[in-house]
Amino acid sequence: MFRLPSNHRPLEAIADADLWRHFRDGDELALGELAERYYKRLYNYGSKFSRDREVIRDCIQDLFLEIWDKRQTLSQPDSVKLYLLVSIRRRIYRRKTADKWLEESEELDFDSGLIGDLPIETAIIEDETSQYYVRKLQQLIPQLSRRQQEIIYLRFYENLDNEAIAEVMSLSRGAVANLLWRALKELKDYWYAGLVFLLMAGIGLLK
Template sequence: MKSASTNPEDLLLWQDFLDGDVQAFERLMSGNFRLLFRYGCKFSKDQEFVKDSIQDLFMALWERRANLNPDAAVKPYLMASLRRLMFRTRLSARSCDGETLQEVDYDFCVEFSVEEQFIAEETTIARTRHIQDLIGKLPQRQKEVVYLKFFQELSREQIAKVMAITPQTVSNLLQIAIRQLKQGRKVAYMLAGLLHLLLMR
């Protein structure tokens, strides 16, 4: 499936925005607000903080549009920019409280938004919840990599830009996460089989 970040329409909209087109700026903001809001809420449960951060981001982009990359991959660029902005804000708040300026330890929440009408069987519901539980037990950076790769369909290079890490680190985190998810599923199946045998006695 082709990533939305490589959509030619996004690039045309981005270039019109860089040229100072106010309507393009409004469409860019409205078209990406939900994506950015969902992503921001994975770092903070304070929805007003997330909304303010998105507004601050677009204000900063408008003011700096003359210096922005005209060939930027729009979706990962906006996600990376929001991530940095939210982290800087939290770091600044912590420094004002007398804490040492270090990288923020963050919580990253991944939830499935599967509508009930798309779930035909109870076994599907159980599997979905089980996968969500397994992802929830992953370390924060692994959860974020899984989300960006499989939920947002970003490439390894795009994920690296969003998270400010190397592509090789992305690959390593993905491999470890997938290995842990597979192990978790095997353990769950073993426990289910054991429970079934005990109930049959």
């Protein structure tokens, strides 16, 4: 994995798009900062598809090695975050089909361990009542289909809009909207509207 030298000033103030341009020009430090910035996010997402930590780490490292090798032919993405999420999902899918964990026609499994490895606790768990709702949410989300679980993850934990989710999951925008609506309706039916409201408000999606 690319790493910034310990004596180098952090590049946190530089926007993703500028880092991407710098790394395409051959700046390893810029790619190292992108790797540092997105490693945990990619690992969290990748871990929903495989419990094998080494596989996830290998896929992330291979992804950054590949984009470094192909930097001169890469275009400037509208969103670096979206590009990396799409890329890691596709890489994990290829790895699992190559290892015969999946047939080419099969969907990726999605492990709905959404809460616990993400900073949602600091956003909404401020009292015992909120903790109770979060525990209920943990129990309810696995009852959704795996596509619905992934859409919930991408919408509420990665804050992607329907168009971006469609790109990540290779679905139509209409299919994403329909699956998301049905997922929220099922959560509401399982519990009540306050549960969904709590989730949405807690991560800043209700403006």
